[in-house]
Amino acid sequence: MTDARGVIRLEGLRRSYGRVTALDGVDLEVRPGELITLVGPSGSGKSTILRLIAGLDRPDGGRVYVDGQDVARVPPHRRAVAMVFQDYALYPHLTVRGNLLFGLQVRRVRRAEAERRVRAAAERLAIADLLDRYPDQMSGGQRQRVALARALLREPSVYLLDEPLASLDAPLRFATRADLLALHRELRTTTIHVTHDQHEAMTLGERVVVLAGGRVRQVGPPQQVYDQPADTFVAGFLGSPPMNLVPGGGVLGGKADVTLGVRPEDLALDARGPLAVTVEAVEALGSEAIVLTRCADGTRLTVRTGPRPGVAPGDEVRLRPDPARLHRFDATTGLRR
Numbered sequence: 001m002t003d004a005r006g007v008i009r010l011e012g013l014r015r016s017y018g019r020v021t022a023l024d025g026v027d028l029e030v031r032p033g034e035l036i037t038l039v040g041p042s043g044s045g046k047s048t049i050l051r052l053i054a055g056l057d058r059p060d061g062g063r064v065y066v067d068g069q070d071v072a073r074v075p076p077h078r079r080a081v082a083m084v085f086q087d088y089a090l091y092p093h094l095t096v097r098g099n100l101l102f103g104l105q106v107r108r109v110r111r112a113e114a115e116r117r118v119r120a121a122a123e124r125l126a127i128a129d130l131l132d133r134y135p136d137q138m139s140g141g142q143r144q145r146v147a148l149a150r151a152l153l154r155e156p157s158v159y160l161l162d163e164p165l166a167s168l169d170a171p172l173r174f175a176t177r178a179d180l181l182a183l184h185r186e187l188r189t190t191t192i193h194v195t196h197d198q199h200e201a202m203t204l205g206e207r208v209v210v211l212a213g214g215r216v217r218q219v220g221p222p223q224q225v226y227d228q229p230a231d232t233f234v235a236g237f238l239g240s241p242p243m244n245l246v247p248g249g250g251v252l253g254g255k256a257d258v259t260l261g262v263r264p265e266d267l268a269l270d271a272r273g274p275l276a277v278t279v280e281a282v283e284a285l286g287s288e289a290i291v292l293t294r295c296a297d298g299t300r301l302t303v304r305t306g307p308r309p310g311v312a313p314g315d316e317v318r319l320r321p322d323p324a325r326l327h328r329f330d331a332t333t334g335l336r337r
Helices: 046-054 096-106 111-124 140-153 170-187 198-204 222-227 232-237
Strands: 008-017 020-030 035-039 061-066 081-084 158-162 190-195 207-212 215-220 244-247 258-262 267-269 275-284 289-295 300-305 316-321 327-330
Touching: 008 046, 020 046, 020 061, 020 215, 035 046, 035 198, 046 061, 046 081, 046 158, 046 190, 081 140, 096 111, 096 140, 111 140, 140 170, 170 198, 190 198, 198 222, 207 222, 207 232, 215 222, 215 232, 232 244, 232 258, 232 327, 244 300, 267 300, 275 300
Parallel strands: 035 190, 035 207, 081 158, 158 190
Antiparallel strands: 008 020, 008 061, 207 215, 244 258, 258 327, 267 316, 275 289, 275 316, 289 300
16 A cells, blocks of 8 residues: 555554563554654653564554554564664674665665665765774764664665664764754654653654553643643653642642642742742753742742742742643543643
């Protein structure tokens, strides 16, 4: 089905390892040419999903469809997917050229054509000058580009990226993230990117999939998921610092059957504000500051301010929450109201 190229559909996907449930009925559809990010705590099932799509593992139940085809009986090498791992998985005894040619040789691509494709992929990812180097002669960022080039050479319907930037330092991770976005805009190949980094998930994904306990908790555009979290887990997980959650409303008002939440940036230091608090700590981060406060009833509230808030530990200050930015969740189920 040509119109199904690049479509990934997961239906009721389940996978357990002994007594540990990795996936518990995951339903998800990825549209052609879409870049989505899977984010969640360790053990939430992110990498397991990639392994099941790639055929590196088998589900206990449910279906995986790639390009509209149920791939339950399709071996990994025949699936139209290419996977990039966190540890690069390069052959240390081969040069960059050798690593890139290897897969093409296995697929019996003619030598001249293979060389042409390797050169084109290397130029696209700015590693043409590294073709004669070995993996241990390159930086982490360069090795990651080689891994991406190798995936590129498969010309798949889907790219599966399993935390490919996790081993890079912050400046290099930022630059490589921009490169990934530029590459995706150029190729428009369906891409599923697994990450534990919230900033990475928010900036890369056209949609973000939040996972916890082997279940999908919310799917949506990054800003929508941030602004309208589906439950208290998503509210507390997405955001750094996380959303302030007050059971029963407490100092934020409300009723006993609700949990009220407010993002740190939606609390302002205001001498006329309704909430009296004591400053416990101030984290100066250069471009902003995080102020940790405690109310008289023991409730802790985190405030994000500009770089120079003008307060110090021990100060008595007042806070004003933005009433339009209060979030209400059911106290029993945790679901958004």
